[in-house]
Amino acid sequence: MSWVGKSLRRKEDDRLVRGNGLFADDEQVEGMLHLYILRSPYAHARIRGIDTAAAESLAGVACVLTGADIKEQCDPYMQLGPEPCDKIIDLPLATDKAVFQGEPVAAIAAETAAIAMDAGQLIEVDYEMLDAVVDPEQALEDKIVLHEAAGTNRVWHGVYEFGDVDKAFKDAAHVVKIDRMHFHRFASAPLENNACVAEWTRQGDVDFLCNNSFIGFAVQLLAPGLRLPMEKIRSRTYDVGGSFGIKIWNYVYMALAALASRKSGGQKVKWSETRTEHLLASGHGNERTFLDTEVALDKDGVITGIRSRHIDDCGAYTRYEPLGCVIWAQVLPATYGVRNFRIDFTQTVTNKCPVVPNRGYSRMQHLWFMERVVDICAHELGIPADEMRLKNYVREFPYETPNGCVYDSGNYPMMLEKAKELVDWDEWKKKQAEARKEGRWLGIGIGTTLDSGTNNFGQAQIMNPYLPFSGNSEVCVIRLDFDGSVIVTLGTGPSGQGHETAASQVVADELNIDPSMVTVRTGFDSAWNTFSGHSGTYASQFAVTGLSAVHGACEKLKVEMRQLASFMLEADEDDLEFGVGDEGPQLAVKGTDKAINYWFMSNVVNSNNALLCGNLADVTLNVRHVYRPPFEVPDTEKKFGNLTLTYAAQLHIAVIEVDKNTCKPNILAYAAVDDCGNVINPQIAAGQVHGATAHGIGAALMETFNYDETGNLLTATFSDYCPITSMNIPDIQYGHIESPSPFSYNGAKGMGEGGGAPLHTVSAAIQDALHSEGIIVNESHHSAPRVFERINAPNRKKVVSVESR
Amino acid sequence: MAIKFDGEFTVATPREDAYAVLSETQKFAPLLPSYQSHELKEDGSAVVKIKVGVGKIRGTAKVNLKLEESEAPISARYAGKGSVMGGVFNLVATFELEDAGQGETHVKWQGELVMFGKLVSMAGGMIKPIAKRDIGRMIEAIQAALSGEAGVVAVPEPRVSPVAKLLALWKKLVSLVRGLVRKQK
Secondary structure, eight states: OOOTTSOOOOHHHHHHHTTOOOOGGGOOOTTOEEEEEEEOSSSSEEEEEEEOHHHHTSTTEEEEEEHHHHHHHOOOOOOOSOTTGGGOOOOSSOSSEEOSTTOEEEEEEESSHHHHHHHHHTOEEEEEEOOOOOOHHHHTTTSSOSOTTTOOSEEEEEEEEESOHHHHHHSOSEEEEEEEEEEOOOOOOOSSOOEEEEEEOTTSOEEEEEOOSOHHHHHHHHHHHTTOOGGGEEEEEOOOOOOTTGGGGTHHHHHHHHHHHHHTTSOOEEEEOOHHHHHHHTOBOOEEEEEEEEEEEOTTSOEEEEEEEEEEEOOSOOTTTTTHHHHGGGGTTTTBOOOEEEEEEEEEOOSSOOBOOOTTTTHHHHHHHHHHHHHHHHHHHTOOHHHHHHHHBOOSSSEEOTTSOEEOOOOHHHHHHHHHHHHTHHHHHHHHHHHHHTTOEEEEEEEEEEEEEEEOGGGHHHHOTTOOOOSOOEEEEEEEOTTSOEEEEESOOOSSSOHHHHHHHHHHHHHTOOGGGEEEOOSEETTTSOOOTTOSSOTTOIIIIIHHHHHHHHHHHHHHHHHHHHHHHTOOGGGEEEEEETTEEEEEETTSSOEEEHHHHHHHHHTOGGGGTTOOTTOOSEEEEEEOOOOOOOBTTTTBSOOEEEEEEEEEEEEEEEOTTTOOEEEEEEEEEEEOBSOSOHHHHHHHHHHHHHHHHHHHHTOOOOBOTTSOBSOOSTTTSOOOOTTTOOOOEEEEOOOOOTTSTTSBOOOSSGGGHHHHHHHHHHHHHHGGGTOOOOBSOOOHHHHHHHHHSOOHHHHEEEEEO | OEEEEEEEEEESSOHHHHHHHHTOHHHHGGGSTTEEEEEEOTTSOEEEEEEEEETTEEEEEEEEEEEEEEETTTEEEEEEEEEETTEEEEEEEEEEEEEEETTEEEEEEEEEEEEESHHHHHHHHHHHHHHHHHHHHHHHHHHHHHHSSTTOOOOOOOOOOHHHHHHHHHHHHHHHHHHHHHHHO
């Protein structure tokens, strides 16, 4: 019986639905202190002085940290980017200047959270308010510079040119010009905010119970920041209530809790973020503006070339950036066969919350851009949206993109066909015709997207050739335990993706046992999980990296089990077979009743090893495997190379009616088709698709970070930043196809981020609804007020023009 | 978040007397909305404490208020910088006085309140109407002060409607009954 491919109920859910999960904020220890972070009310201000005397004298306060402590005890976090990024000083607290609203300026540890908060109000910070810059184009003028040492807000610039762009435009039958498009700023709203409990022990070690989702990477930045060797830091997670990439960067706050613990004499210090803090200062998704886009098409509507200028706004600090300036190139042509590109890419800092790798990181923005290009061209040239896509889809796989990425497998026309069936396309086309006769604004939109998974970290060298990162890896340790069950530890540190279940399924198949006999350790502990510098849960890669590591470890374990069984049963290894006997899972000699079960094998190695008489010294039944995908370092000059191993795809169709009275877009029907290759657990995959769809619909219709001109975030509560809930999610007609990846051992492709498909789809449907009103949808957010503004100021003549020859 | 405000009114007070009230921080400070107390500093500025509240965010704001410019008896300009839990704000208010004849003064006022911080982020939608209401109260207080005996400033009492008074009484009663019930248990 094969467990892979079955909807095995998630092992994690038993404890989670019973309230037995353990999250960082659940930790309660006698004498534990609580941390409050005092944050800058200004988006840009010089800190002239801080008076902490009143706060420090408040009963119950253990210690107060200010920039002075930080300067004394910390080194700035390593910057990934080349000059001028390396001049940016990023510390756990602002020292001389705050550069975004919500930036920490002081931290107070006290006996209770309430005392810590009260003490925070007693701290007098003498700010000199400075002008803020929140518009990325204005930021590039450098009239207001955030990081004076860097001398400029422009943190990265590069030109991506592939093919013969000029020839494509010279030969074009049509050139469509799009003046400006804008992808808005939003993030994720994990159920659990950032949190940690830190203890700086008397031995000089730091212990964290936290919910960081990329510990392998975080520790590499945290340790030097705290001037500690890596082995001095122990980071643990247990259950994590969602991350979506946001929690990759919470180590900035973990450092504050650790420093407060040290200053208070080694007491444990808990920091638990409020929702407003999370929205204000944890991390946002990249905001991107696309300017001067020109699209070359042949007479049939096949796109032959694109040139454009992109400005990415990464907020106040570069942190994970400027990686986003390269990551998008994993999906350069999206799902289309365009061969000629010139993309001028610039990234700037602004006085807004720093960005982090939010779900669909950097590729989603570019995929939205490509989908808008295809969709706008279709409307302008009078080509039906489905035909336009069929004319342009990549059809042959593996497909090498113009920049050297290799799309492993796929069948986009089949996905389109399936989505049309699910949504009842023909029927809605008829209804649309009737609605239009009645003057109603009803649109049908298609969004095709990619979920590129398993990064080649070598792409970081395109951004900065001196970075010591390339390839990718994940680690699994597997042990046959005393009772014959199997214990698995992973480096992945999941945040709700069901790794315990999926890994159990793989192990169960490999070792011919029931998944209930497999225990996958919950969470992550750097003290006992072995891990690599790439370990973590991000970039849609577990099904490939995590499970390949599990698979490899199982293979190694089986080799040892065969050696042991061969010795014990006095049989040739080739004559052995895995199976289940009267005493459970076993290795038996084919055609005989000679067998040794798993319990006895473990017993012989661990407790009864005199039976081995000194033989098989290397057999431990406790093996480690590191999976490394077959990557090479890209050509950094040409920006050419394979940046990702697998390319899952999603195709969505939405039917949307824009209410003529309220301008509110209402989803009338929605279909989502997924292709993540061979599916390990269909229920988990379906859950990921539904989650990503909900997230994208929320972003398209409800969720946006709005700043005023002085850099105040105006949407820092769930009243204003309206996250999608089950009440707002439409019924989703879900389907999937399977085009197995030739590059993963199991044919699976990483998935879960979803590629922002609903953003593309909702934009396309609203475009279809409102094109006749002279409106070009050139923004990604469509709340009723935004649609109202658009309807009252038709932009087609201003935004788009077509030259036909 | 910036809120601009302006307006004008006429009071039956000679311009010199009106100017005397508006140009003296000691007299002007109590006219701020929800005034609690103030303390004069050596440089002539005042630290004024006022009650503030937006939804559940309630507390005392400290405003450093200073008469920045004045020209007797024509104009007075105040600048203030305040802080409250979750936010800070800058305030500028200018008063121009014109002689309206027959012992009356025409006052033109304008100003700007700029707010920053979590207060704006959490309660941005509610702040504008509340700020407008409070500015309205301040102007009423100024008018009252200017209309009164020269040099005597009447600190306005917070306005409480009869309905609100009844509601408060009812809440006290309910609380009393609940307390008694708890004691009996």
